Amino acid sequence: MPEGVTDPNYRPLPGRLGNLTVQQQHTLEKFKKELQDEGHFVPERMDDATLLRFLRARKFDLAASKTMILAAEQWRKEFGVDDVVENFDFTEKEIVDKYYPQYYHKMDKEGRPIYIERLGKLDIKELYKATDIDRQLKRLVLEYEKFLHERLPATSRAVGHPVETSCTILDLGGVSLTNFYRVKDYVFKASSIGQDRYPECMGKFYIINAPWAFSGVWSLIKPWLDEVTVSKIEILGGSYKDKLLAQIPAENLPAEFGGKCTCAGGCSLSDAGPWNEDAAASPAPAQPEA
Incomplete structure (x- = not known):
């Protein structure tokens, strides 16, 4: 067992440290x-x-x-990026949360930080009264940096083995194609940053409350995606609760998605997770030697 790894069932996936050809x-x-x-x-x-x-x-x-x-x-x-990490303060977070919720919240059964984005809540007019694309992208980059340097080490400590990816829930409930079109520049730039600058961070990806028309859009997008990426994405309609609960403990899943978590002040603003707990002060499990 590699030093720092306490989970006796841990087996690194192919292409990871400890499982390389x-x-x-x-x-x-x-x-x-x-x-x-x-x-x-x-x-x-x-x-x-x-x-x-x-x-x-x-x-x-x-x-x-x-x-x-x-x-x-x-x-x-x-x-x-270094300046963003040291100095950027997304002071409009609470206001933006009302019109485009995007947040990390606890972890799934495999220790992945859960990231939730509610595109269906998007109110583009109010959103751009509070912020702009440049500040949204700086916030995104800051969150990626926190994900790599704070959230993953903390969840790794919590579960006793290296954690390298996230569990994402993208809620399309109530999404407006008009609003999506108006925010597409941000979405495309954000996607490019994720794919090109912070690769291989996606673990599980659930698209829930997908409208019937989304299947047509997906059929056009799917051929352009890597088969490994496609294998991580599950597209669900309104009957998603059992799927989410199979991957996420009920106490970690916000109540609005069928879980039992009701953070004081709302889950979307809590940033609840082991990265904000005192236990995070101890060293993270070591990666297996190459």
């Missing part, structure tokens, strides 16, 4: 050495687990993975 191990080592030799290696954010995210995203094609990670590094400079 000989060729994958060789590619990882070469990837790291080339980055080091060329002066691109950043120790604080290029550990083996992170390098493997980029390798998996490009099916262990070394040249393509290097192009991807160098592009991500250049984007970090241009976007000003």
Whole structure:
């Protein structure tokens, strides 16, 4: 059992530390050495687990993975990620929550942080009275950074093994195609940041309350997605409760989705989870050695 891992049932998935083929191990080592030799290696954010995210995203094609990670590094400079992490304050969070709820809340049965987005609640007119696309994207990037550096280490400690992905619930209940069209620029930019700059963060992805017309949209989108990504997405109509509860403990699932959680002040503003508990002060479980 790797040091720091207390879950006796933990078995890393293929392509992760502790479960690499000989060729994958060789590619990882070469990837790291080339980055080091060329002066691109950043120790604080290029550990083996992170390098493997980029390798998996490009099916262990070394040249393509290097192009991807160098592009991500250049984007970090241009976007000003370090400044966002240190100085950005999304002061309009409570107002935005009324018109476009997006939040992390506790974890699923496998220890993944749960991310919830309620697109059907979107009120574009009121939303853009309170914020703008630039500030929304800065908030998104700040949350990705917290996800990697605070939420995942905390959930890893809580369950006793490395956790690398999220469990997402996208609620389309009441969604307006008109409103979606008006917010599409943000959605597309946000999706690009997720795919290109923070790859391999998706674990489970549930699309709930999907309107009947969504099946037609999905049939057009699906062929353009990687088969691994498609396998993680489940599209559900209004009968989603049993599926969610099979993946998420009832006490962790907000009551509006069929769970039992009713955080004081509302789940969407609570940021409830082990990342906000005192236990998070202890070291995270070590990743298995490469």
